[in-house]
Amino acid sequence: xxxxxIRNIVRRFGDFTAVDxxxxxxxxxxxxxxxxxxxxxKTTLLRMIAGFDSPQxxxxxxxxKDLASIAPEKRPIHTVFQSYALFPHMTVAExxxxxxxxxxxxxxxxxxxxxxxxxxxxxxxxxxRYPGELSGGQRQRVALARALVNxxxxxxxxxxxxxxDMKLREQMQLELINLQKEVGITFIYVTHDQTEALALxxxxxxMNGGKVEQLDEPSKIYDSPKNRFxxxxxxxxxxxxxxxxxxGEEKMVLQIRGLGEVAARNPGATxxxxxxxxxxxxxxxxxxxxxxxxxxxxxxxxVHDFLYMGDVTVYIVEVGDGVxxxxxxxxxxxxxxxxxxxxxxxxxxxxxxxGTFLDG
Amino acid sequence: MAKHLGKWLISGPPVLYLIVFFxxxxxxxxxxxxxxxxxxxxxxxxxxxxxxxxxxxLTLESYQEFFSDFIYSWLFIKTLVYALVTTFCCLLMxxxxxxxxxxxxxxxxxxxxxxxxxxxxxxxxxxIYAWMILLGPQSAFSAALNGFLGIFxxxxxxxxxxxxxxxxxxxxxxxxxxxxxxxANLEKHDPALLDAAQDLGANAWQRFxxxxxxxxxxxxxxxxxxxxxxxxxxxxxxxxxxxxxGIMIGNLIxxxxxxxxxxxxxxxxxxxxxxxxxxxxxxxALFAGRRRSGDV
Amino acid sequence: xxxxxLAASGIAVYAFLYLPLVVxxxxxxxxxxxxxxxxxxxxxxxxxxxxxxxxxxxxxxxLLIALTASLASTVLGTMAGYALYRYKLKxxxxxxxxxxxxxxxxxxxxxxxxxxxINLTLGLLSIMLSHIAFCVxxxxxxxxSRLSGMDESLPEAARDLGATPFQAFRLVTLPLIAPGIIAGxxxxxxxxxxxxxxxxxxxxVGASTLPLQIYSMIKIAVTPEVNAISTLLMLLTLxxxxxxxxxxxxxxxxx
Numbered sequence: 001x002x003x004x005x006i007r008n009i010v011r012r013f014g015d016f017t018a019v020d021x022x023x024x025x026x027x028x029x030x031x032x033x034x035x036x037x038x039x040x041x042k043t044t045l046l047r048m049i050a051g052f053d054s055p056q057x058x059x060x061x062x063x064x065k066d067l068a069s070i071a072p073e074k075r076p077i078h079t080v081f082q083s084y085a086l087f088p089h090m091t092v093a094e095x096x097x098x099x100x101x102x103x104x105x106x107x108x109x110x111x112x113x114x115x116x117x118x119x120x121x122x123x124x125x126x127x128x129r130y131p132g133e134l135s136g137g138q139r140q141r142v143a144l145a146r147a148l149v150n151x152x153x154x155x156x157x158x159x160x161x162x163x164x165d166m167k168l169r170e171q172m173q174l175e176l177i178n179l180q181k182e183v184g185i186t187f188i189y190v191t192h193d194q195t196e197a198l199a200l201x202x203x204x205x206x207m208n209g210g211k212v213e214q215l216d217e218p219s220k221i222y223d224s225p226k227n228r229f230x231x232x233x234x235x236x237x238x239x240x241x242x243x244x245x246x247x248g249e250e251k252m253v254l255q256i257r258g259l260g261e262v263a264a265r266n267p268g269a270t271x272x273x274x275x276x277x278x279x280x281x282x283x284x285x286x287x288x289x290x291x292x293x294x295x296x297x298x299x300x301x302x303v304h305d306f307l308y309m310g311d312v313t314v315y316i317v318e319v320g321d322g323v324x325x326x327x328x329x330x331x332x333x334x335x336x337x338x339x340x341x342x343x344x345x346x347x348x349x350x351x352x353x354x355g356t357f358l359d360g
Numbered sequence: 361m362a363k364h365l366g367k368w369l370i371s372g373p374p375v376l377y378l379i380v381f382f383x384x385x386x387x388x389x390x391x392x393x394x395x396x397x398x399x400x401x402x403x404x405x406x407x408x409x410x411x412x413x414x415x416x417x418l419t420l421e422s423y424q425e426f427f428s429d430f431i432y433s434w435l436f437i438k439t440l441v442y443a444l445v446t447t448f449c450c451l452l453m454x455x456x457x458x459x460x461x462x463x464x465x466x467x468x469x470x471x472x473x474x475x476x477x478x479x480x481x482x483x484x485x486x487x488i489y490a491w492m493i494l495l496g497p498q499s500a501f502s503a504a505l506n507g508f509l510g511i512f513x514x515x516x517x518x519x520x521x522x523x524x525x526x527x528x529x530x531x532x533x534x535x536x537x538x539x540x541x542x543x544a545n546l547e548k549h550d551p552a553l554l555d556a557a558q559d560l561g562a563n564a565w566q567r568f569x570x571x572x573x574x575x576x577x578x579x580x581x582x583x584x585x586x587x588x589x590x591x592x593x594x595x596x597x598x599x600x601x602x603x604x605x606g607i608m609i610g611n612l613i614x615x616x617x618x619x620x621x622x623x624x625x626x627x628x629x630x631x632x633x634x635x636x637x638x639x640x641x642x643x644x645a646l647f648a649g650r651r652r653s654g655d656v
Numbered sequence: 657x658x659x660x661x662l663a664a665s666g667i668a669v670y671a672f673l674y675l676p677l678v679v680x681x682x683x684x685x686x687x688x689x690x691x692x693x694x695x696x697x698x699x700x701x702x703x704x705x706x707x708x709x710x711x712x713x714x715x716x717x718x719l720l721i722a723l724t725a726s727l728a729s730t731v732l733g734t735m736a737g738y739a740l741y742r743y744k745l746k747x748x749x750x751x752x753x754x755x756x757x758x759x760x761x762x763x764x765x766x767x768x769x770x771x772x773x774i775n776l777t778l779g780l781l782s783i784m785l786s787h788i789a790f791c792v793x794x795x796x797x798x799x800x801s802r803l804s805g806m807d808e809s810l811p812e813a814a815r816d817l818g819a820t821p822f823q824a825f826r827l828v829t830l831p832l833i834a835p836g837i838i839a840g841x842x843x844x845x846x847x848x849x850x851x852x853x854x855x856x857x858x859x860x861v862g863a864s865t866l867p868l869q870i871y872s873m874i875k876i877a878v879t880p881e882v883n884a885i886s887t888l889l890m891l892l893t894l895x896x897x898x899x900x901x902x903x904x905x906x907x908x909x910x911x
Binding site: 366367370371373374375377378379381382383384385386388389392403453454456457459460461463474475476478479481482483484485486487488489490491492493494498500532535536564589590592593594595596600610613614617618623626627630633634637 | 658661662663665666669670672673674675676677679680683690693731732733735736738739742743745747748751752754755757758759760761762763765766767768769770772773785786788789792796821846850852853856857867870871874875878882886889890893894897901
């Protein structure tokens, strides 16, 4: 039995359906991420799990028990809010003591657990400070400590790193992963940042328009997106309209307008099916001249445009009759790598199984 | 269920209080305007009992009286003119001040705004009384003004108990209501807009008329509404400074209630005043709304 | 507009705002029965004031009314402000704002008719009830503005960490909006002690307040005693407003 079972949850606000029949199982000890653009329903779903909102239909079971009739304060679920929601009129220590006081623990035990908790987040000397006197990263750690001090069954995190700058965010990502491993508490993490989701999670549910588009491990989500939305939302991707001309057992041949025939892996499509070929730029090889290899699609073209990004250069290559394909070249060669200029003739190639054909 | 209980426990008492001490009195006043005046002031009974039983004792007399004598409509028009002049003068005086505050260094802004509001927090009557002293025949202000006029051979003028005194004091008491919304608007303007206008070749006047002024129109509308409406109902200013020539509709209402004791007519006047104010404000809002949507 | 012209006109308007009040204060120390030329400094008018029984009685009434009205309207106004913030009620915003939006004279006369209709003798009680009615809205606005400045997730965080709705209100919401409530109370006190128009209609012959007393003195015979009481009243108001704006700057200034 999963720790949290979500069954057909629907939440409407007037005409707008924020969460549209979502079902998922979250296992104990998991770092689970809800990923999607703003307005996709991820925060609404999180608020329903916390108990601040209730679904119009569907049910949520925690350890097999229905959550519907349990008030937020009675749920063994705590939240790290996007704004952190630290009580500004209480010191750091009082903030962390708050959930313990609500459980009416003894003074001595509260003191001991607060001390321990401050130590865990390396804020021992900040207990007497007010939240307003802390830096962004410190506030974040207090919010985590406060939500964890009660040892909840489930910790909900609503874009907790959104307010931090880039450097601090990367550091906090590592801390979050380690913390989750240490405490072994199940995390449900909400974010619109795909890099963050890929870096942190055991599993990701990609949401859009109130529905789950794909639920899988990060590498599966990235390598085998299920549909156009996921392919487009996660990372960058060449999305090329294509039609299946010959469908084989394992391979197939796609007909692409302006380019001709392209070999691809067959995910189970039949001849005549229309869809798109999703191809990650880093899986496309590019050079002035390429020695052809087996099982590769090989095309000659010209550099249409390029973006120098420091670590890599992104080339937009025009092949065939006006088809644009993005390819990525690491700038890792010794010395200054020669940058292909606009208009230079180039060759590109990718293995038949580098891309994914998506129906529809 | 518990949610709704909390909602009613919290909003119930204030709602109940405001219904009893605001909504019901207002309804009673509306009803009063259709009743007859009592023999010794106040109101005659709503129900009359006679041989044929009880029947309603209501009348349109008060409203008929209002339209039968032009003097009342004239008083309305006069009040309207006072309010318009007051509003216009407030705008003229408030705009430079609001602009000055909005363009001064941000650390002084709060202080400068506070300085505008402080006099407004002093007692209403004291502010009127202050003008009574200033405009009085013995005051240095009057003496200086008459001395100045004397140079041009104009005889000494009386300031106190004139329409001039009324409008001057109305401007004085209403000025902050114009400054504040104007400032709130002007303060939000992006200074880069003026730089952009200058960069594109606009001189100081063009920058003002083409950029600042059109952007401040919402602030002007708000200020005009805040100044104009309360002036319509004011009675203390003309009562103290206006003499007989300077009275406004508020004085007539006060008189009907406290001196003439014709409550139905006083109520009718109050309702006419409210309706008049609503028509003007509604019309202005409509105009402002059309103006704004037309701009886009 | 040129900078100098702007500054000059701004200073002129400030002078216009303050000159009358300065004159009132100055004449309260003038050793002359007339508000005309400066004769010499004196405390005389303050002494006259302190031995004026009618004035002292009126001041006592004003204080009593302001205390009662501010206390009651703070309780009702805080509830209304919280309800405005928390619940989407259609009627409440109209009910709270309307008394502040319509000309004061109408509130005054309608309350007069109402009190007579229910046979309530005009006096202290009718004044208090009227003052509460118009102060509730002001307190509600101040409290609501304080509430909407509060991070909405704070009371939710309290619930999330195990507090009941009542505990969340008592331990988190209430301490956070307390400055707003106190500012609202001071505002209500100031409005009540300064009110003239509504008091004028609901006082009857029985009770007098400071503004009513000032009014009758202005109407009958102007003596510098009025300057003295005006100066004191200005000082009191100034003090209350400074305290209130310290507690809740936005709600007082940005109204």
